[in-house]
Amino acid sequence: METFDHILNGFAVCLQPTNLLFTFVGVLLGTIIGVLPGIGSAAGIALLLPATFGMDPTAALIMICGIFYGAKYGGSTAAVLIRTPGDASSVMTSLDGYEMARKGRAGAALAIAAIGSFIAGSMGVVALTVFAVPLSSAALKFGPAEYFMLLLFAMTCVSSLAGKSLGKGILSAGLGLMLATVGIDLQSGQQRYVMGIIELQDGVNFIIVSVGMFAVAQVLRGLESIYRGDAAQAMKINGPLWLTREEWRRSIGPVWRGGIIGFLIGILPGAGGTISAIMSYVTERRLSKNPESFGKGAIEGVAGPEAANNADTAGAMVPLLTLGVPGGSTTAVLLGAFIMFGLQPGPLLFQERPDLVWGIVDSMYIGNLILLILNLPLIALFTRLLYIPNGLLYPLILTISVIGAFAVNLSTFDLYIMLIFGLLGYVFEKLEIPIPPLLLSLVLGEMMEQSFRRALTISNGDATVFVGSQICVVLLIMSVISLLGPFGWSQLKRLRVFQSLLSSNRPSDKPEIGAGNAK
Amino acid sequence: MEINRDRIIVAVSIVFAAAYLYATGQITMLDFGDPIGPRLFPYVVCSLFVLGALILLLESRSSRRTTADDSIADAPRQSKNAQQRRSIWMIAAVLGWTLLYLLVFERLGYIISTVTFLLGLTLCFYRGRWQISLAVSALVPILGYLVFHHLLNVNLPAGLMPL
Structure with missing residues (x-):
C-alpha cells in the first residue's frame, strides 16, 4: 500500500509543470540525438550533463532519462532513411526498414517504429514499476562483499558481451579500472598515478571520457567517411505516413513479443538494446510463415526490434535504480549523473527519496506518450535533420563537445584529455576493442574498490569473505559463466565435430548484421 | 593483418601493465588507519589486465589456425592500404x-x-x-x-x- 502511495506521489511529482517541461525537453532532445546518425544516447547525455549543473536533481534526472529513451525512438529514423542506425540498437531496423523505404513505405516503417516503441516502452515501464520494489528490498541484504561481487558480475557480463573478443573486452574493462584508480585515494589520502599533474588529483572525469570516446571519435569517423566519399545519403519519404490494415495485423504480434524480449534482456547487464533487437528479429524470422521476406522489407522486421530496443531501456533501469548497477555505457553515464547530484541509486534511494525515484519512473509513462505524439505527426520535421550536410554537422558536434567538456571544470586541461580519449575511441573502433566496458569500469571503479576494501577490512584481510555467503557464491558462479561461457562456446564451435553437428541440424537463420550496419 | 594487430595490442598492453605495476609500487603506504592499503586493488586490476592480454593472445592463435586471409588480391589490397594511409x-x-x-x-x-x-x-x-x-x-x-x-x-x- 505504501508503495502504491509512492507511485501516485511520483505522478504528482512528474506532473508538476517544471518537471513536465523537462520531460518534454528530454524526449525532444533524445529524439534529435537519436535521429542524427552516430551520436548515441551516451554521448548525448554526456554532452548535455554540464548544462544541468545547478538544476533541481529531479527535473535534471527526468530530462536525462528522457534523452535515454527518446534516443531509441529517433534512432529508427536514420536506420530507415539512410540505412545507418542513429542509435546502435536500431541496427536491425536498418535491414527491413530501409528496404521498406525503397519500396515507398518509409512512412509505414517510421509509423510502426513509433507505435511499437510506445506500446513496448509503456509495457517496459509497467514491468519496471512491478519489479523495482521486490528487487530493491532484496538488495538491502547486500553487504560490501556482495556488492563487490555484484559489480564484478556486471563487469564480466559487459566485457564478454560487448564485443567479438573476450580478451579485448577484459582489456577495455581493465583500462577503465586503471583510470578509476587515478587521483587521491579516498581512504589513505595518498596520490596515485597523478604524475605531478594537479588536475589529475580529482581523477579522470567520466563525462570528459564519454564525450571523447563517443562524440569526438564519432566525428573523426564521420569526417573520414566524408573524405573517402562513402557518407550515406538520406532517402525522401514517399507514400502515406500510416499503416495499412494488413501491415497493422502483421505488426501487433512482433510488438508484444519484442516488448517482452526487450525488457527481459534489458535487465541483464551487458546485453543492451542491440542484442534485444537481434533476438527479437531472429524470433520473428523463426515464427514467420515467410522468413525469406526478411531483409527485403518485412514490417515484422521493423516492428519487433524497435519494440524490443525500447522495452530494453525500461529493463536497463531496473538494475540501475534498484541495485545501483548499470548494464551498459548509457546507464553508466546515467549512474554518473546520479552521483554528480549526490545521489546513489540503489535500495536506500527507494527509502530515502521515493519522490525522486517514482517521479523518474512515472515520468517515463508521460515521456512515452509525448514521444508518440511528437513522432507521428512531426516525423517529417525530424527527418529534415538527416538532410543537414555531414560536412557542417560533424564540425558543429566537435565544437559542442568542446563546450560540454570545458563546462565540467572550466579547465582547458579537460579539453586535452577529451581529445586524447577521442583519438583512443577512434583507435578502439578500428581495432574492434569495445568501449562500453571501459566506461562502465571507469564509473564503477571507485565503488568497486571501496566495497572491496571495506569487505576485506571487516574480515581482517580474509579473502574468503567474497565466497562467504550464498549471494556471493551465486554471483561468483554467474560471473564465471558470463565470462567464460561465450569464450568456451566459441572454442567449442571451432571443433570440427561440433561444426558438422551444427551445420546438419540448423539452417543459417542469423541475419547479416555487419552487412546492414556497414552500408 | 588481423593477427598482427592483436599481437601488437597484446604487446602494448603488457608494456602498459608493467608501467602501471611500477607506478603502483611507488604509492606510499601508511602504517595506520588503512589496513588494506591503496596498492592492493590496483594489483588486482593489473592482474585482470594481464589476464585479458593472455586471453587475446590465445584467441589470436586459435583464429590464425582457422582463418587464412588470402582472398584479397594484391592490387586491391595495395589500393586499400594507400587509402588507409591517406x-x-x-x-x-x-x-x-x-x-x-x-x-x-x-x-x-x-x-x-x-x-x-x-x-x-x-x-x-x-x-x-x-x-x-x-x-x-x-x-x-x-x-x-x-x-x-x-x-x-x-x-x-x-x-x-x-x-
Whole structure:
C-alpha cells in the first residue's frame, strides 16, 4: 500500500509543470540525438550533463532519462532513411526498414517504429514499476562483499558481451579500472598515478571520457567517411505516413513479443538494446510463415526490434535504480549523473527519496506518450535533420563537445584529455576493442574498490569473505559463466565435430548484421 | 593483418601493465588507519589486465589456425592500404587543427577561436559552398555563446573579445 502511495506521489511529482517541461525537453532532445546518425544516447547525455549543473536533481534526472529513451525512438529514423542506425540498437531496423523505404513505405516503417516503441516502452515501464520494489528490498541484504561481487558480475557480463573478443573486452574493462584508480585515494589520502599533474588529483572525469570516446571519435569517423566519399545519403519519404490494415495485423504480434524480449534482456547487464533487437528479429524470422521476406522489407522486421530496443531501456533501469548497477555505457553515464547530484541509486534511494525515484519512473509513462505524439505527426520535421550536410554537422558536434567538456571544470586541461580519449575511441573502433566496458569500469571503479576494501577490512584481510555467503557464491558462479561461457562456446564451435553437428541440424537463420550496419 | 594487430595490442598492453605495476609500487603506504592499503586493488586490476592480454593472445592463435586471409588480391589490397594511409594523414590533420584550437581557446576566447576553427573544418569538408560555411561558422558560435553563457550559465572564455 505504501508503495502504491509512492507511485501516485511520483505522478504528482512528474506532473508538476517544471518537471513536465523537462520531460518534454528530454524526449525532444533524445529524439534529435537519436535521429542524427552516430551520436548515441551516451554521448548525448554526456554532452548535455554540464548544462544541468545547478538544476533541481529531479527535473535534471527526468530530462536525462528522457534523452535515454527518446534516443531509441529517433534512432529508427536514420536506420530507415539512410540505412545507418542513429542509435546502435536500431541496427536491425536498418535491414527491413530501409528496404521498406525503397519500396515507398518509409512512412509505414517510421509509423510502426513509433507505435511499437510506445506500446513496448509503456509495457517496459509497467514491468519496471512491478519489479523495482521486490528487487530493491532484496538488495538491502547486500553487504560490501556482495556488492563487490555484484559489480564484478556486471563487469564480466559487459566485457564478454560487448564485443567479438573476450580478451579485448577484459582489456577495455581493465583500462577503465586503471583510470578509476587515478587521483587521491579516498581512504589513505595518498596520490596515485597523478604524475605531478594537479588536475589529475580529482581523477579522470567520466563525462570528459564519454564525450571523447563517443562524440569526438564519432566525428573523426564521420569526417573520414566524408573524405573517402562513402557518407550515406538520406532517402525522401514517399507514400502515406500510416499503416495499412494488413501491415497493422502483421505488426501487433512482433510488438508484444519484442516488448517482452526487450525488457527481459534489458535487465541483464551487458546485453543492451542491440542484442534485444537481434533476438527479437531472429524470433520473428523463426515464427514467420515467410522468413525469406526478411531483409527485403518485412514490417515484422521493423516492428519487433524497435519494440524490443525500447522495452530494453525500461529493463536497463531496473538494475540501475534498484541495485545501483548499470548494464551498459548509457546507464553508466546515467549512474554518473546520479552521483554528480549526490545521489546513489540503489535500495536506500527507494527509502530515502521515493519522490525522486517514482517521479523518474512515472515520468517515463508521460515521456512515452509525448514521444508518440511528437513522432507521428512531426516525423517529417525530424527527418529534415538527416538532410543537414555531414560536412557542417560533424564540425558543429566537435565544437559542442568542446563546450560540454570545458563546462565540467572550466579547465582547458579537460579539453586535452577529451581529445586524447577521442583519438583512443577512434583507435578502439578500428581495432574492434569495445568501449562500453571501459566506461562502465571507469564509473564503477571507485565503488568497486571501496566495497572491496571495506569487505576485506571487516574480515581482517580474509579473502574468503567474497565466497562467504550464498549471494556471493551465486554471483561468483554467474560471473564465471558470463565470462567464460561465450569464450568456451566459441572454442567449442571451432571443433570440427561440433561444426558438422551444427551445420546438419540448423539452417543459417542469423541475419547479416555487419552487412546492414556497414552500408 | 588481423593477427598482427592483436599481437601488437597484446604487446602494448603488457608494456602498459608493467608501467602501471611500477607506478603502483611507488604509492606510499601508511602504517595506520588503512589496513588494506591503496596498492592492493590496483594489483588486482593489473592482474585482470594481464589476464585479458593472455586471453587475446590465445584467441589470436586459435583464429590464425582457422582463418587464412588470402582472398584479397594484391592490387586491391595495395589500393586499400594507400587509402588507409591517406585517411590517417587526414585524421592527423584534423587532430592537429583541433589541438591548435584548444591551445588558443582561452587566449583568443570562445567566439574568435571557434569561428576560425569551424571555418577551417567546414571549408575542407563542405567544399564549394564557402558562403554557407562562412555563415554557419560565424553564426553558430555566437548563438552557442548566448545559449551556454547566458541561458545555461556556462562561463565560456571571452579572450580578446570584450563580452
